[in-house]
Each structure stands twice: as C-alpha cells, then as structure tokens.
Amino acid sequence: MTDTATSPPATADRQRTTSRPARPPHRRPTLWQRVKRDKVMLLLTLPGLLYFLLFHYVPVLGFMVAFQDYEPYLGYMHSPWVGLDNFTAVLAAPKFWSALVNTLEIAVVQLVFFFPVPIALALLLNSVLSSRLRRFVQSVVYLPHFIGWVIIVSVFQQILGGAGVVPDLLDSAGLPRYDMMGDPEAFPWLLTLQLVWKDAGWGTIIILAALLSIDRGLYEAAAIDGANRWRRLWHVTLPGIAPVIILLLILNLGMVLSVGFEQILLQRDAVGPDAGEVLDTYVYYHGVRDNQWGTASAVGLIKALVGTALVLGANKLAHIFGHEGVYRSADR
Template identity: 75%
Template sequence: MADTAPPLPREKRRKRVEEPAPPADRAPVAARRLTLGQRIKRDRVMLLLTLPGLLYFVVFHYVPLLGYVVAFQDYQPYLGYMHSVWVGFANFSAAFAEPAFWSATFNTLEIALVQLVFFFPVPVALALLLNSIASDRIRRFVQSVVYLPHFIGWVIIVSIFQQILGGAGVLPNVLGGLGLPRYDMMSDPDAFPWLLTLQVAWKDAGWGTIIILAALLNIDRQQYEAAAIDGAGPRRRLWHVTLPGIAPVLILLLILNLGQILSVGFEQILLQRDAVGPDAGEVLDTYVYYHGIKDNDWGVAAAVGLVKAVIGTALVLGANKLAHRLGHEGVYRGADR
C-alpha cells in the first residue's frame, strides 16, 4: 500500500488559502512593454530574414531618389551633383513646352486605361474559373500552365507574337490563304494599345490569378452553405458571397495599379516602338530614356521622372483615402482608423 502524506495542520491550510494576491499594479511579465532592444533580440531571426529585402529596397529604390535633384539642375556628368548649375524649374518648363511630351503622356494614359479596363478583370475571371474546377489535379495543372509565361522575358514574348501576328506570321498567311487582306497587327499604330494589353494578359494573368485564388481560399465555406440553404444559386452566391469576400484584395490591387498608371512597361514598348513609330509607340518611359540616355538631356528626363513619381504617389494616396471612406482597408491604415 502506497504511503500517503499526512494532512496539513488546519493553521497552515488557512494560511495557504489566505495568502495575499500580488499587487494589482504589478503587470504580468508577458504584458510588460518591451524596450526596442528587447524586441530586436526577441525577433532577431525574423529581422535577419527580412534584411535582404530591406537592403534591396534601400539600395535600388530609396537611394536613387536622391538623383531627382538633377531635375533642378543643368546636370553635367563630369561636374557631378555638387557643381552642376541650379536652374530651378526650367527643366519642367522645357518638358511641358515639348509636343513630344504631351504625345507621350497621351499614349501612356491610353495604354494604361485599356489595360486597366480590359486586363485587370482577366486574373479575377481566371481565378473564379479555376476555383470552380472540382478536380485538384486539373486545377493545379491549369494554374501552372497560365503561371509559367510570367517567367518568360519580353524579348521572347515579342518574338513569339511577331511569328504569329507579324507581317510574315501565321495569321497574315492564313488570311492570305483564305483570300482575305493580309493584316500585320505588329505594325498597326491603331492596334498598338490592344496588342500590348494582349501580351500583358498572356504573360501576367497567371501571376494575378495566384493572388485572387489565395483570397478565395480565405472565404468562410459556411457562408456558401448558408447561402445555398437560403436558396441562393451559383450566380447569387458569386455576387453576394464571393465578390464581397475578395473585394479587399481587389481594391488593394487596384490601388497599386493606379500608382503604376504612368509606367506601362518600358522594355515591352521599347522592343516594339520602331515598328509602329514614335507617334503611337512613345510613352513617358521611352521619352525619359531617349532624352536622358540618347540625347544626354539629364535634367528634362529627371523632371519627367519626378512628375511621374508625384502623380503616382498622389493617385495611391487619393485612392487609399477613397477606399477608407467606402469602408475598406486599402493599402495601409489611415491615422484616424
């Protein structure tokens, strides 16, 4: 028979029960506010993991911002930033006085508007179609197929389209064989915005689809079950459950796209600019390239780049504020939220 400990005397039991509680003003250790050094020590592994990404943004995105000082100088490379002559807003006035600048701005906005209206819904529709496929194997296969073009360079993509839509490509030959007029889409200035949008959709639709699919997986399945019990069909479940569920992600992507509305793809357009001519193929990115690199007009090129950055920032801030007013999160929390 196992030994049992003798019961405590009544006085000791009463003393243990009546032990005073710790002072109320003494916060638990876990709830105490940690100092900056303690937080760095606690999260040192995560901070080390984020260090390469942080260095990338500092070196390639924040440090180059100092170069915008060239926009206010008659910059000469052999003199450098410190000794070049300051000219104030003369570079901005010179850019705004050029018809080529306004032509490039119009082309940029036209291409951006076409891509925003006709390309932005493509990843959403593709994600909804993939999400409706019952077989996981087929869904993963299709998702991989549409995602792979994202890793193909623009040189190869333009070459592929040239072989299909160019003057000696497949489509003109088929049209000619049918007795129809041969059509070279690659050199048609009027079709240039649509050609760029088609190329972007083929290349980047899979990238956006992954983001939308991740948002679809976060929707509570019980909402679909409750909607089905209430008699909602597939269309009503789409409008009242699916789209509201992914609305925050769509708004986030839309705001980020607005910030890049004046950057419509430098490499893609530069490769095809000569085929359609500068009147249709000149955008702000190529305008900056030809003025800054080709013509050595560094001040005007930097001024146009600064205008692009200011407009993009204003669009992001304005769209984010509008999202807050409509009750959505946006890109970041406002100060009053």
C-alpha cells in the same frame, strides 16, 4: 453570539486583503527587447529591406538632378542648379505631351481589359473540382510569366506580323492581309493582348490566396438559404476578395504611367514614335541617349508625384466606401 464570534476573522481577512500589495502594471517591452525577441524574423526580412533601401529609396536622392544642369563628370555636388528650368522645358515640349497621351491611352486600355482577367481566371480555376486538372492549368498559365519580352514579341511577330500565320490565313481566305504588329491604331490593344498572355496567370496567385481565405461555412450557409452558384459568387466570393481587389487596383493606379518599357521599346519602331512613344521611352531617347539628364529626371519626378497622388486619392476613396485600402487612416 454566532455573529459576534465570526466577525473578527472576517475583519482580519479584510485587512489582509487590503494590505496585499497591488500587482505592478504591465510594461510594454522596450525596442531592444522586441528586437531580441523577434531577431529571427528580422533577419529573414533583412534581404528584402536591403533591396528596397538600395534600389528604391537611395535612388530617390537622384531626383535632385531634375533641378540641375547635370554633368556626369561634375557630379551632384558641382553641377549648377537651374531651379525649375528643366520642368519648364519638359512641359513646353510637344513630344512630351504626345508621349503622355499615348501613355494614358495604353494605361486605360490595360486597366480596363487586363486587370479583370486574373480575377476571372482565378474564379474559373477555383471552380474546377479536380485538383490535378487545376494544378495542370495553373502551371500552363503561369509559364509565360518567366519568358522574356524579346521572345514574346518574336512569337507575336510570327503570328500577327506581316508575314505571320494570321495574315497568311486571311490571304488564303481571300481577305486582305492585316499586319497588327505595324498598325499604330491597334498598338494599345496589341500591348494589352501580349500582357494578358504573359502575366494573367501570374496575377491569379494573389486572388487564389484570397479565395482560400474565405470561410467555407459561408458557402454552406448560403446554399442552405437557397442561393445558387451565381448568388454565392455575388454575395460570398466577391465580397470576400474585394479588399484584395481594391488593394491591387490602388497599386496599379500608382504605376499607371509605367506601361512597360522593354515591351514598348522592342515594338516602337514598328508603329513609329507618334503611336509608340510613352514616357519611359521618352526619358530614354530624349533624356539618357541625348544626355539631357535634367529633363529625364524631371519626367521621372513628375511620374513619381502623379503616382503618389493617385495612390493617396484612391486610398482615401476606399476609406470613404468602408475599405482599408493600402493603409488605414488615423481615424479608423
């Protein structure tokens, strides 16, 4: 009797549950709804977007000059098209290949001897216990970044030039005078030394930010397991900042053919064009100054294509080794 009395209400509850309307599926916000929702953030990013649009994307249209016998008074629309003649002229010029070799030599030296310096400096600053001392050192090493290349080259001229402090010290010690500023063989090393002094401190900002994002609990767990300072550095710190290091390395590879136009232009005459000519100065002297606009644009397009290929190749290699790189692949 009890089962018979309770079964009708249970059946009614089941019917009410069955007849309840289904909840509508969650709809993804439309583009306009997302724009209205994030309008403040979009307004904050608008200046940066306009900068890249005006100074990086719009000038890409100028690469059409590489396929024209460009005349400034005729403009893009009326200058005659010459196809690949500008590229043929560039690749047949011995001075272009000399500038390319100098560019690659300087780029390799800077990549090997400058790129690790901000990482090492950031690790040293991160190990300083006193926050006051850390802030003082950071301010000192950041300061040269805001000094122009004209002043920096002048300072190095006063130190390493023919009448500088170092040659005077060598002369007073009975050793032959050495003018590093005028030595063609030492030119890549001189540029790297100047770059380290100017931008090593500035490059530590990103590495220090990556170090701060590492979970402190990992260091505590490693210390409990008996890992000393070097083991914690190798197994916790370096893996923690490895994605940032790989990202910076890929971006630097994209700029491998741009080794500092202003810095080299100021010192090119001291070592001569055979050692001081790079692709950027080649474009200036043999393209812009001599009104060879087509060949100058062709060299610029070659630089852009090589940089893009290096970024894509390095990013693919990073994916193979399990890192994200600049962007994720479609299958990750």
